[in-house]
Amino acid sequence: MADPARARKIAERIKFLVADYLEHRLKDERLGFLTITDVRVTGDLQHASVFYTFLGTDQERTDSEAALEDNRGRIRSHVGKGLGIRLTPALEFVPDAIPEGVAQIEDALRAARTRDEELAEKKRQASFAGEADPYKKSE
Numbered sequence: 001m002a003d004p005a006r007a008r009k010i011a012e013r014i015k016f017l018v019a020d021y022l023e024h025r026l027k028d029e030r031l032g033f034l035t036i037t038d039v040r041v042t043g044d045l046q047h048a049s050v051f052y053t054f055l056g057t058d059q060e061r062t063d064s065e066a067a068l069e070d071n072r073g074r075i076r077s078h079v080g081k082g083l084g085i086r087l088t089p090a091l092e093f094v095p096d097a098i099p100e101g102v103a104q105i106e107d108a109l110r111a112a113r114t115r116d117e118e119l120a121e122k123k124r125q126a127s128f129a130g131e132a133d134p135y136k137k138s139e
Helices: 004-025 058-070 072-083 098-125
Strands: 033-041 047-055 090-095
Touching: 004 033, 004 047, 004 072, 047 058, 058 072, 058 090, 072 090
Parallel strands: 047 090
Antiparallel strands: 033 047
16 A cells, blocks of 8 residues: 555646646547546555536537547557556546536535525514513513
């Protein structure tokens, strides 16, 4: 098992190399607007999961996923040359769930804000069930 600090450095380097290759060297017209968000490397440095987000339509997303899968070997070769370690990790491209998670959080916050406004309005319209001061006082 590799040192966690070394694995983290290798993951950052893989992230840079994959993003650089996709931006400057890969000439595939199917590839859309991708952003490499994270890379996670296993403890033995044999496998790397590359997380990405995509901006565009569903058809463009599927085309970009196909382009990534078709060019995975070329990308891995570029990563191997850039890393300079004995074994190049196998790459796995995983769509990142960050945009969907953000949308769910925003929906939950919007619903909570609406409910808070409703409760504030009910509070403004509320009145006491009895007198304002329900305690008996000696006069």
